[in-house]
Amino acid sequence: MSMAATQVVRSEWTKIRSVASTVWTLSLAVVVTIALGMLITALSRHEFDRMSRQDRLTFDPTYISFAGMSLGQLAMIVFGVLVVSNEYSTGMIRTSLAAVPQRGTFLFSKIAVATGLALVVALATSFVAFFLGQAMLGAHRASIGDPHVLRAVIGGGIYMTLIAVFSMGVAAMLRSPMLSLGILMPFFFLISNILGNVDATKKIGRFLPDQAGSKIMQVVPRVGEDTAYGPWGGLGIMMLWAVAALAGGYVLLKKRDA
DSSP, X not given: OOHHHHHHHHHHHHHHHHOHHHHHHHHHHHHHHHHHHHHHHHHHHHHGGGSOHHHHHTOXXXXXXXXXXXXXXXXXXXXXXXXXXXXXXXXXXXXXXHHOOOHHHHHHHHHHHHHHHHHHHHHHHHHHHHHHHHHHHGGXXXXXXXXXXXXXXXXXXXXXXXXXXXXXXXXXXXXXXXXXXXXXXXXXXXXXXXXXXXXXXXXXXXXXXXXXXXXXXXXXXXXXXXXXXXXXXXXXXXXXXXXXXXXXXXXXXXXXXX
């Protein structure tokens, strides 16, 4: 890395650290993911004896400890959007691009710093959510040394990070925080759920970023599941979505005025 690129990375790190909203959203992602995961695993422990035989056979103690990610990813989306679009909404983007005329260097330094920060926070969150969730499950718990469990826990951290990266790409394309959130929130929390649960569109829904990526966190296969990809394949699909969003953001940043 050149001296100039190093300085840009340092500058982006300072910007992210100094904006209270980005720090708060990451903190919220941690708290919500862990707290909701603990609550749902505690409820699952009490319900276990009342489950049908089939439900017990497909019970996935690892995956259930990540139940809080459904809301935790909401905070990661907001983090990803704010990291990129804050400068547009404040008008600071002109100053930033004047200081760093190489737009590719500017964008990818920002993405790299934010992704590194998101990855550290998300991995720590995933491990804590797993261990506390398993503690709530008592006799039904899984161990980190069980087959595929470590993959699922690390995968949970990567999944949350890729949600943030995809959101950064969308925000780079749209520039407006309100417009970005107005598209991403319904996409992940409404459209994806509908497409994934309606028989006619299930095959399409499986290839959406959140549905494909969440496969990495599953340890026990679901009954009758016939997806065309495995856990790593699903994560690969999610990565392609993130790369496509970043590529779109880069192309538009190069083409248009600040």
